[in-house]
Amino acid sequence: MPMTAEGPISTTTPTRLDPLQPQRARPTDDPSAGGDAVKIDVRNVSFWYGASQALWDVSLKIPARKVTALIGPSGCGKSTLLRLLNRMNDLVPGARIGGTIALDGVDIHDRKTEVEILRRRVGMVFQKPNPFPKSIYENVAYGPRIQGIGDRARLDAIVEDSLRRGALWNEVKDRLDQSAIGMSGGQQQRLCIARALATAPEVLLMDEPCSALDPASTAKIEDLIHELRSSVTIAIVTHNMQQAARVSDFTAFMLVGKLLEHGPTEQIFTRPTKKETEDYVTGRFG
Numbered sequence: 001m002p003m004t005a006e007g008p009i010s011t012t013t014p015t016r017l018d019p020l021q022p023q024r025a026r027p028t029d030d031p032s033a034g035g036d037a038v039k040i041d042v043r044n045v046s047f048w049y050g051a052s053q054a055l056w057d058v059s060l061k062i063p064a065r066k067v068t069a070l071i072g073p074s075g076c077g078k079s080t081l082l083r084l085l086n087r088m089n090d091l092v093p094g095a096r097i098g099g100t101i102a103l104d105g106v107d108i109h110d111r112k113t114e115v116e117i118l119r120r121r122v123g124m125v126f127q128k129p130n131p132f133p134k135s136i137y138e139n140v141a142y143g144p145r146i147q148g149i150g151d152r153a154r155l156d157a158i159v160e161d162s163l164r165r166g167a168l169w170n171e172v173k174d175r176l177d178q179s180a181i182g183m184s185g186g187q188q189q190r191l192c193i194a195r196a197l198a199t200a201p202e203v204l205l206m207d208e209p210c211s212a213l214d215p216a217s218t219a220k221i222e223d224l225i226h227e228l229r230s231s232v233t234i235a236i237v238t239h240n241m242q243q244a245a246r247v248s249d250f251t252a253f254m255l256v257g258k259l260l261e262h263g264p265t266e267q268i269f270t271r272p273t274k275k276e277t278e279d280y281v282t283g284r285f286g
Contacts, residue, residue, distance in 0.1 A: 002150065038061045058259045063234060066249040070251075073285070079237055084107075085108075086123075127208040186218075244265065
């Protein structure tokens with residue numbers, strides 16, 4: 001249950017997340033979301049690591065099948081907010097949250113929400129590639145196996161489809177039995193994206209996925225984001241302003257744990273309404 005510094009928040013019991021079927025995103029007339037259907041609705045969210053508050057009253061609508069970039073200087077709460085979207089911060093001792101986060105209109109902190117199902121629907125790719133010490137094939141097949149898929153032909157199809165969607169199939173199709181640890185950094189990151197896609201997520205969270213990669217690998221990841229946006233809702237944390245401008249449809253600017261401005265990326269980069277936003281995107285600080 002969501003918590004504030006004073007105690008639990010009382011909420012109305014919502015419809016349970018269906019673990020088997022993708023849900024329909026809720027329509028919105030919020031101009032910051034461009035009139036698109038909302039996949040994730042963050043409302044008045046504050047967050048604490050023990051006694052230390054990291055987020056203050058953040059509200060953000062993330063449109064379905066679009067790319068939303070979270071930008072801001074180090075320590076502003078971008079990654080904290082991203083990790084809240086699939087409850088990764090549940091694993092942090094002493095962490096607590098106030099406000100609500102809804103996926104397709106359903107509160108993800110409701111007691112009826114199964115966290116494992118939530119994380120299948122909302123996948124995550126981290127800053128540093130983290131392939132399992134297994135073969136390339138088994139890295140991608142891991143999630144489907146956990147879901148109970150054991151048929152080899154079906155697993156083969158999932159692995160191939162996921163690696164194709166991860167823009168990696170042509171590079172690894174003849175060495176699927178080799179260890180993923182021997183791949184290059186850029187290949188490992190695309191493998192991690194393919195591994196996340198293997199469970200058919202509706203949302204993909206990406207926490208600075210290119211920060212440790214060379215320019216060529218970064219370009220491949222950005223091309224991949226462009227290809228995935230038609231079928232997957234993407235939220236990406238990035239410190240690279242050029243990257244945010246290239247890959248995102250919407251941009252949210254955060255500063256000292258607060259969301260200062262959110263809107264279409266072109267507007268944020270060319271006609272921001274806040275001076276702090278203008279100063280940041282033009283390189284005056286950050």
